[in-house]
Amino acid sequence: MLSEQSAATVRATLPAVGAAIGEITERFYAGLFAAHPELLRDLFNRGNQAAGTQKQALAGSIAAFATHLLERPEQRPDAMLGRIAHKHASLGIAPEQYEVVHRHLFAAIADVLGEAVTPEVAAAWDEVYWLMANALVAIEKRLYEQSGSAGWREWEVVERIAETADVVSFRLRPVDGGPVADFRAGQYVSVRVELADGARQIRQYSLSGAPGETVRQFSVKRVHGGATPDGEVSNHLHARVREGDVLQLSEPYGDLVLDGVDGAPVLLASAGIGVTPMIAMLAHLAADGHQAPVTVVHGDRSPAEHALRADHEAYAAKLPVAAVHFWYEQDAEEGTHAGLVDLAGIDVPEGTRAYLCGPLPFMRAVRSQLIDKGVAAADIHYEVFGPDLWLAKS
Template identity: 80%
Template sequence: MLSEPSAATVRATLPAVGAAIGQIAERFYARLFAAHPELLRDLFNRGNQASGTQKQALAGSIAAFAAFLIEHPDQRPDAMLGRIAHKHASLGITPEQYPVVHEHLFAAIGEVLGDAVTPEVAAAWDEVYWLMANALIAIEKRLYEERGGARTREWQVVERVVETRDVVTFRLRPVDGGPVAAFRAGQYVSVRVTLPDGARQIRQYSLSGAPDESVRQFSVKRVHGSAEPDGEVSNHLHARVDVGDVLELSEPSGDLVLDAGTDTPLVLASAGIGVTPMIAMLADLAAGGHRGPVTVVHGDRSPADHALRADHESYAEKLPDAGVHLFYERDAEPGHRTGLVDLGGVDVRPGTRAYLCGPLPFMRTVRTQLIDKGVAPADIHYEVFGPDLWLAQTASAR
């Protein structure tokens, strides 16, 4: 809970801080990487830094947290904090790193806002920072305890499957021969690779196999740059990693997980590579004897670009009450629809719980259509690959 004097100060200064927070994030990262270049080389996504998306996400999360504290003084934004904490835990973030972030963030605030940062303003925003940081540290501590520490493990590729021209699935077993713990359908792992320049970059990929399998399976879409360079890690995995190679994986993380009774109506909606967590969810539902209606919705460029399509359809066929709705921008086959995903003709049952994964415009459209069909906003859950710009843009719109 934010103290009353600090709450008043934050309320008065939030518009000014919010307006400048993009500049603050820019200065923060410049200072941080100048002091700790190893963080950019071995922890932060260099592509997201170059494109500016990481800066937007940081700014959005801080603004959203401060606004929540003001609007709901007796509550805590647990959903937002949980999402960030899972990302941090998958990267191995430690409590010792939070004071480092604090040092450079507050120096950046002072550089950007200048004399407007009075001792009272600094103290109030310091309180906001440590409320958020300590909450994240506590959640991350619990996550680490559940999985035996902030550890990674070496895994050897035992199978490599080319799904489409731009998607490859990797199946791996632990090098140490130890047991493979089950995960919750919808979770992801962090994958660390050593690039040709020596950088040890990390990316998150959803687990696309059944949760109880004795291997880890994730699928990687090769990222082709447009205004920015091609994706470093995805292209490295496609071009250089084959059967027999060893990768470093975290334990599973992520809060977009199935949480429904066996009779709960579900919508699993995806687009493009967002299909990957949905495959694990469908496999879990089929294995667990789910009886309720399951509406499977997927959009893609074409049937040839639909990764894991055979698994997508076969798992749905194992459910007693499942409907599959496929939308393709071109080359749609009989029985499927041409164009972008549109739920206008899709039956959505009362009490439905929905899970979304795909590009942000897709998820915003589907979320709006689901709400129009009577689905409660609290029952619509989503996953974003990379920095959560949905959160950032929502915060900037306040």
Template identity: 80%
Template sequence: MLTEQSAATVRATLPAVGAAIGEITERFYARLFTAHPDLLRDLFNRGNQAAGTQRQALAGSIAAFAVHLLDHPEQRPDAMLGRIAHKHASLGVSPEQYKVVHEHLFAAIAEVLGEAVTPEVAAAWDEVYWLMANALVAIEKRLYEESGERGFGAWEVVERVEETADVATFRLRPADDRPPRDFRAGQYVSVRVELPDGARQIRQYSLSGAPGGTLRQFSVKRVHGGATPDGEVSNRLHARVRPGDVLELSEPYGDLVLDAGPDTPVLLASAGIGVTPMAAMLADLAATGHRGPVTVVHGDRSPADHALRSDLETYAAKLPDASVHFFYERDAGPGHRTGLVDLSDVAVRPGTRAYLCGPLPFMRAVRGRLIERGVAPADVHYEVFGPDLWLARG
């Protein structure tokens, strides 16, 4: 994919770029938001920017892409590109914005590395950038075409359910006459919310109900500390949104989707609010009459903190061969276990396809245990809420 000359230059300069990539991305975002404050106000997640996680994800993805080009020149890292493209499409990113990013990213590289950025070095990394950018543009174009290029639409809240003290489920229907496009279990929508300062911030929420029908359902965990960017959207939704209100939703996106034959063993493992895509997958398995064994594993602080618990139990009861394993840090009660998720006593069938969602340490631990138990790495799929630091780190 890279020309031989550029590959040699990238290989020689990768250690220096990699060592400085954190400073480069910090300066990049500072330059970008100074020139285009509307992007921070209305496109980029202010919480992720404040926490620095978006910078880490960008730095990691660029470095990972460059390494992949060098180590596997005959392949394209489609898993990484596809995940990024789905997120971009859910935000409405346009091809023109890649030119803006290029301008400020390469200015930041020049600022940080100084005279080391010779014309040859600049040309080589320019090639890396446009290989990645053009691949993303192509994938995003296909995703937009599949969605009918409809962008954000108006959806009316028809029901609000208080799942726990900090989790609310919103059920919505189209506020106009256009029929909704169906989605696949595991996908998410972007929700755009106007905040008191006029910003129109966007957050992604997994659809927590079964595909089909005209309703959309997503569940939101309130992030405490609503005066900070981290929790400004979740707190706004919890405090202000009631039946009859109208929200802006994107079309469904996301590359973590249920993909298992009717007899395939399936394991769904989640922790905390990571239960949302797993609930949709379990609902879909029940609705389609899945015949194979289904294992549901969930960890939470307590039963009172466990959102969608009754949904999991109801859907599992509709399946011919399903087992449910709940782990709670406290107040577990009869039939459930105290402590962190532990797969030691959980049956893992040969040929299992596993789907994970929750904090990164949880997913790393579960993935490692599943592989030890004989699950093929290619059959372990995961979803990360927020910037994908796991994928960026390889």
């Protein structure tokens, strides 16, 4: 909770900071990477930096956290903090790195706002930063303790499966022959690879196999334009990684998991490669003998581009009450829908818990339709691949 004096100062300066937050984050990353080029090379996603999406996500999270402190001082925004902490844990972020971020972020604030940053203003926003940073450090510490590791483990590729022309699944076992900890359906792993220029870039991929297996499976969609940072890791995995190769993986993380669904109807909605966590969720529901209705919704460009479709259908078929609805923009087959996902004619049972994964416009549209159908906003959960721009674009 903010002190009374700091709350008044943050409230008075939030409009000015909010208006300049984009420029502040731009200056922050420029200063950070000038002082620590190894962070851009080996930790931060170069594609997200080039596209500007990481800057937008940082700006959105800072503004949202400060606003929450002012509007609901008795509550902590655990959902937002948890999402960030899971991503940080998958990258192996350490507490001391928050000191580095603090130094460069506040240098950027002073640089952009100039004389407006009085000692009182600096102290108030310093309090905001450390409330957020310390909360994240505490959550990340618990996550590391639960996983038993904050580092990387080597895994050997034992099978490579071409799902579509642009999606490949990799199945891996630990090189050390040790046990494979279970994961919660919907979680992801970070994968670290060394690229041709020596950079060790990291990307997150949802686990697309069934929980309880003795192997890890994740699926990668190739991002075209392979010379650009945006697709450098996916293209490296597609072009260079074969059976017998070794990759570095983190432990599983992610907060889009099936909580509180016992006896409740479930809706799993995905688009494109957003199908991957839904496959694990369906596998879990089938193995768990879930008796309540399950509604499966997926949209893709065409049947040929629908990755893991056989698994999508097979796991749904194992459920006692399941309805499967596929939409294709091209070449829609009999029994499927043509065009974009539209829930207008789809029955959504009362009390449904919904899980969404796919492009942000898709998830916004589906969420709006679900709310119109009476699904509580608190029962709609989502996963974003890459920086979470939901807050930044709200």
